[in-house]
Amino acid sequence: MKGLKVYYSQLQDDCTRVNNLTMLNPNVINHPAVYSLLTNKYYKADELGIRISFEIFLDLNEIKMKIYDFTKVLAILMDNAIEAASQCDEKLINLIIRKDGTSPRQLVIVENTYINKDVDTEKIFEKGFTSKKTEDAKTSHGLGLWEVRRILSKSKNLNLYTSKDDKFFKQQLEIYLT
Numbered sequence: 001m002k003g004l005k006v007y008y009s010q011l012q013d014d015c016t017r018v019n020n021l022t023m024l025n026p027n028v029i030n031h032p033a034v035y036s037l038l039t040n041k042y043y044k045a046d047e048l049g050i051r052i053s054f055e056i057f058l059d060l061n062e063i064k065m066k067i068y069d070f071t072k073v074l075a076i077l078m079d080n081a082i083e084a085a086s087q088c089d090e091k092l093i094n095l096i097i098r099k100d101g102t103s104p105r106q107l108v109i110v111e112n113t114y115i116n117k118d119v120d121t122e123k124i125f126e127k128g129f130t131s132k133k134t135e136d137a138k139t140s141h142g143l144g145l146w147e148v149r150r151i152l153s154k155s156k157n158l159n160l161y162t163s164k165d166d167k168f169f170k171q172q173l174e175i176y177l178t
Contacts, residue, residue: 022141023054031073033058038095041078049083050091058106064175065158069151072110076144077171081112084169088113100174108173119169123163125149 130142157176
């Protein structure tokens with residue numbers, strides 16, 4: 001019976017992984033650059049034991065933002081989410097891309113579990129700011145969110161709101177259609 005429980009547990013893990021892969025559907029994530037980015041981030045997270053949930057309810061070819069800038073911002077937000085979630089007991093990231101039902105805008109929401117509940121949601125955008133330990137800071141110099149803010153400042157139709165609660169750190173990119 002003990003061996004059967006181990007077998008079932010491993011089978012369930014494989015089934016969960018296969019079910020998660022169905023989210024990576026090129027018909028849903030219908031832009032090649034975004035598809036490539038998200039599959040790459042999915043596999044990176046999976047190697048770290050992080051569960052990612054994708055909810056994409058938008059034709060990605062209709063994003064009202066330069067695709068290069070969009071993928072750069074999304075990559076930075078996902079990398080930060082993966083790094084933060086990897087340090088948690090419950091490793092979870094939710095990515096939601098959809099139209100807003102109440103105003104003319106598109107939303108990209110990245111939320112993740114995190115352990116540093118004291119993180120300053122303003123300071124993280126400063127050039128050179130990093131919350132990484134000293135040995136990790138050699139490879140990352142706190143430029144990711146600074147770069148995001150720089151990209152957003154070039155456009156009048158983009159905003160990024162950062163919030164946190166007891167469980168999730170949340171970045172909400174708003175792309176206004178006007």
